[in-house]
Amino acid sequence: MDAIFKALNDPTRRALLDSLRRKDGQTLTDLEEQPDMTRFGVMKHLKVLEDAHLVVTRRHGRFKYHYLNALPLQEMLDRWVAPFLRPQARALSDLKTKLEREGIMGKPDFMMQTFIRCSQDALWDALTRADQMAAYHFMCSEVRGDPKPDNVTEFILPDGNTMLRQVTTEMDPKTRIAMTFEPAFMGPDAPASHMVYLIEPQGETCMLTIEHYDMAPGQEGFGEGWARLASSLKSYLETGVALKGAA
Incomplete structure (x- = not known):
């Protein structure tokens, strides 16, 4: 701090x-x-x-x-401001990275990193099990389809509509997940992009890096969604309580 x-x-x-x-x-x-x-x-x-x-x-x-990397600033807000404004809104998230596969996907358009106090197995399960993904997603009440190579994963809103569709393109067990990012919430013709999760154990914590590639003009706001997801995931793994419904 x-x-x-x-x-x-x-x-x-x-x-x-x-x-x-x-x-x-x-x-x-x-x-x-x-x-x-x-x-x-x-x-x-x-x-x-x-x-x-x-x-x-x-x-x-x-x-x-x-x-x-705005999440350390979010940490300060969560620690000193959020308790007075919206206690339910977010958990703190710190970030740091060590990137892999240099040159394969080129330069990311967006990066975010966080440390989560959990085991590598626990973080991997949270990123690859649909039931856990639904438990901590900040807007969706259901996730259909575990992330597996060539498998489709859909994020379902409480009204039954699909918010996001992803197809897993690559997986390195417990270290890396690459997926498409098809934002149904932007309409049926919204261009797809690509994202990567990178996991690296750091003693009692795990370092999670999120990379987003091929973002189209107008999709810069995805960063806020990633911050909310990372915060809720961190809270879910560290405290057992996700940060759901923060609009």
Whole structure:
């Protein structure tokens, strides 16, 4: 928590975060174009932001891309603000990543990372068992179809309509799941994209990374949904109570 306050206590670092909020996945050269910033200065400030987990990176080819990681800020809100405003809304989520399969899917459009105090088996089950997925999903009351290679998984809203359809394309047991992302809530003609879960045990916790690829214009808001899902999943595994119905 001290690292977050230190990182935010500088207008230059806040400007870098604002830049990533406007356009995620920038290189050092992109960020160097900010007014009154030298390359060395940008590197120095990015190191502080990475140490605070407010920025996460993904290396692809010769370039290193930087992404805003908003969940540590959500952690502060959950700790000090949410108890006064909406106690039922969200659980805290921290994030960090180590990415696999560099170059296979290219540069992700969105990344999110969190640490969850649970076993690798428990996290894997929560991501691959339809009954558990329904238990912690923030909007859906039912999930049909366990994620398995070539299997269809559908997320069903309380009114019976399908919110999301996914097809599992790859699975590495307990470490990686790749799926399509077909947002039925945006209409029948909404373009599909792709997402990946990466799991890495870290002592008493597991590090979960979420990557989203091939997002079409207008789908930038998916990030909020991922934050809500990650928060509810974390709460479900750590406390047994999901964060359902937070609109």
